[in-house]
Amino acid sequence: MSIVATTSDAPPMRYPKFAQPWIALFLAILAELGIALFVLSVVSVPLIAVWVGIPLLLVVVPAARWFANCHRTMLAGFLGERIPRPYKQPPMPGMLMRLRTILTDPQTWRDIVWLLANAVVGFTLSLLSAVLFLAGLFYLVYPLLVGVTPKGVFTEPFGGLFTVNFWTSFLMMPVALIAFLIWNAAGERLLKANAFLARSLLGPTESAKLAMRVRELSESRAETVDTQAAELRRIERDLHDGAQARLAALSMNLGMAEEMVARDPAQAAALLTEARESASTALSELRDLVRGIHPPVLADRGLEGAVKALALTCPFTVDVTFDVPGRPAAPVESAAYFAVAECLANAVKYSAATNAWIQITHEDEKLHMIVGDDGVGGATVRPGGGLYGIERRLAAFDGTLTVVSPSAGPTTVIMELPCESSSLKTTPSSGTA
Amino acid sequence: MRVLIAEDHALLRDGLIRLLEAHDFEVVEAVDNGPRLVPALVEHRPDVAVVDVRLPPTFTDEGLKAAIEARTKVPGLPILVLSQYVEQLYARELLTGGGGGVGYLLKDRVSNVAEFLDAVRRVAGGGTAMDPDVIGQLLARNTKDSPVSRLTPRESEVLGLMAEGRSNAAIAAALFVTEKAVSKHTNNIFAKLDLPPSEDDNRRVMAVLTYLSSR
Secondary structure, three states, rough: OOOOOOOOOOOOOOOOOOHHHHHHHHHHHHHHHHHHHHHHHHHHHHHHHHHHHHHHHHHHHHHHHHHHHHHHHOOOOOOOOOOOOOOOOOOOOOHHHHHHHHHHOHOOOOOOOHHHHHHHHHHHHHHHHHHHHHHHHHHOOHHHHHHHOOOOOOHHHHHOOOOOOOOOOOOOOOOHHHHHHHHHHHHHHHHHHHHHHHHHHHOOOHHHHHHHHHHHHHHHHHHHHHHHHHHHHHHHHHHHHHHHHHHHHHHHHHHHHHHHHOHHHHHHHHHHHHHHHHHHHHHHHHHHHHHHOOOOHHHHHHHHHHHHHHHHOOEEEEEEEEEEEOOHHHHHHHHHHHHHHHHHHHHHHHHOEEEEEEEEEEEEOEEEEEEEOOOOOOOOOOOOOOOHHHHHHOEEEEEEOEEEEOOOEEEEEEEEEOHHHHHHOOOOOOOOO | EEEEOOOOHHHHHHHHHHHHOOOOHHHHHHHHHHHHHHHHHHHHHHEEEEEEOOOOOOOOHHHHHHHHHHHOOOOOOEEEEEEEEOOOHHHHHHHHHOOOEEEEEHHHHHHHHHHHHHHHHHOOOOEEEOOHHHHHHHHHHHHOOOOOOOHHHHHHHHHHHHHHHHHOHHHHHHHOOOHHHHHHHHHHHHHOOOOOOOHHHHHHHHHHHHHOOOO
16 A cells, blocks of 8 residues: 655654563663764864864764664654654755854754763663563563572572572562552653653754744745746736637627628628627636636635535535535635645546545644545655645645555545634625525 | 516626617616515516626625525526526526526526527526536536436437427427437437426426436
8 A cells, every 4th residue: 555645754653562661771772872972972073173073073963863863763652743853954065064054053962962861861761661671570580580590690689688599589579560560650651751851852942943934934935926926827828818819809800890781791790790709708718717716606605615516517426525614714715625626626537436525624723624536546746746736735824735545546635724713704694685 | 578687787787688678578677786686576576587696795696595585485486597607506506496497597698699588588488598518517427327328429419408498499400400300319318317208398307407416
C-alpha cells in the first residue's frame, strides 16, 4: 500500500511497554557516548583562534546535530508528537557562511547544553527506568542464579548485608515484585521526563517557532500572490480572446446589418442571425469564466448547496454529507469549494470510479473535508499536478491535504482548513417573506 | 395571455416587456425585487410568470425561492425561470413541486425569439421547458448500469428533446423525421425505461424528468 503524505516526517510512534526498558538502556548508553561530542564541541570553539577549531567544528557540529536528530526521532515516540528541527539554513553556500550560521544559531549552543544535560540528567532518568525493570528480572531469577553459580558470587544481595543460600534466596523474590510495581508506576514517567527535558532544549524556542512560522507564512503568501496573479492573467486572456473578440464581431455584424437593411434585407437578416449567435457564444464563455472565478451557486447557497450541485453534475453517484453550522467566511468557503471540486474532477477524469462520497464537517475550529471514491487509486501529490494545486490553495489558509491512494484503489483525500466557529455566519434569510 | 415579469435589470425588463407585448401578451406587472414577487404572483394570478433567479435585495436565488413559494400557494401556477446560468440543483427543486407549468431557461435563449415564445406558451399551457444544458447534464450523468445507456443514439436525442418539454411534432421538426417515427422512438424509450406509455405530453415529460432526476 502506498501512502502519500504531505509531511515528510513519519507520524510519531509509541513504544510498547516491554520495549521501553531496552530503549531506556540504549538511551542511557547513548547519553554517555554524547559526552564525547560535548567535549569536542566545547573544545573546538576556543580552538577557532588557532584555526584548528574551524574544521573540527564543521565536523563536530553536524555530528552533534545528527546525534540530536536521532534523539528527536526516538523521543518523539515517548511524547507522541514530533520534535521540530529548528536549525538555521545557511543563506548562501560556502564554508565560512556555514560556519557563521552554525555559530550564530542559538540551537547549536542549546544542543551542546542538551548533550551535557542528557549525559547527567537524561542518563540518570533513562538508567533508573531501565534498572527498575532489570532489577525486577534479576530478583525473579535470583534463586536460579544462586543455584547455578559457585558459592559466593550471588549469595550476598545488597552488597553483603547478609548471606543467603539457595533456599533462602526465594525470599528475595518479593523484591522482584516491588521493583516491577515501581517500574510499572514510574518507568514510563521517568522516560517521559527525559523526553520533556530533551524537548525543552532540542525543540525550538518561542522566537525560533515564530521565525519558522514567519518563513512558512511568507512562502505561502508568495505562492498565493503568484497564483492570484496567474489567475488574473488567465481571466484577462480569456476575456480578451473570448468574449471581447466575440462582442467586437457582434457589433461589426450589427453595423453591417444596419447599413444593409434597406438595400439587402435578406443579407441583413443573415448578419443579424450571425450576430445573435456570437452574442450567445460570448455569453456562454462569460458564464464559464464566472463559474471559474466564483460559482454563482456558491454565492446563492453556500458551500452545502454548491457541493451538492457539484455532486449532481458528476457522471457517477456522489453521496454528500454536510454538517457545518452556518457559513464560513467567503474566502475559506471558496477555497473549500474549489478544493472539493478539483478532487471530484480528478475522480471523474482518472479514477474510473462508480461511487464517490464527500463528507464535510466542522470540528476543533477546522473544516474537515473528505472526498473518497471507489476507483483505481494511484493518486499522488506532485508539483504541477491538480492535487498539488489544492495543497497550495489550502496552504494559503494554513490548511492541509493528505492523500491515501493505494494503486489498486480506493482513493481518499482528506483536507483540513482552519475555520473558527466565530467566523461561521448563519445563513441570511432569503427575504422573500 | 397575461404575463408577469420579475427582472431587476431595467434594460432586460424593458426588452422582455417589449418582446412579449409585440407578440400579443399582456404584461400585468413587472416587478424588480424579490419581496414584491410572491404577493404580485398571488394577486395577479398571471397565465404565466417570467422570473429571473437573481433578484434584489440579496441577489442570490430569490426568484427561484419565490417561484417555489408561489407555486405552493397557487398550485400549478405556470412559472418560467430565467437565469444567467443553469444549475441542476435548481431545476430539480423546481420540478419536485410536481405538476407541469414550469420552465428553467438560460437568459440568452431569449435571443432566439421564436423558441423563447414557444417555451413561454408551453409553460403557460401547463407544459415544461427545460434548458438543453440541464437535459444534457442529466443525460451525461447516466453512464453505466442505467437504463438510459440501453437507448440508441437516436432514442437519446429524442429523449433529450422530450425532456426539454417538446411535443412529438416539435421533435419531428427538430430532427427532420416524421411524427410517426418519433412516436415509434418514444414507445421504444418508454419500453426500455419501464415507463407505461401515456397520451398526456406533460405527464410523459414529468415521468422522464422524474426518472432522470431521481438517479
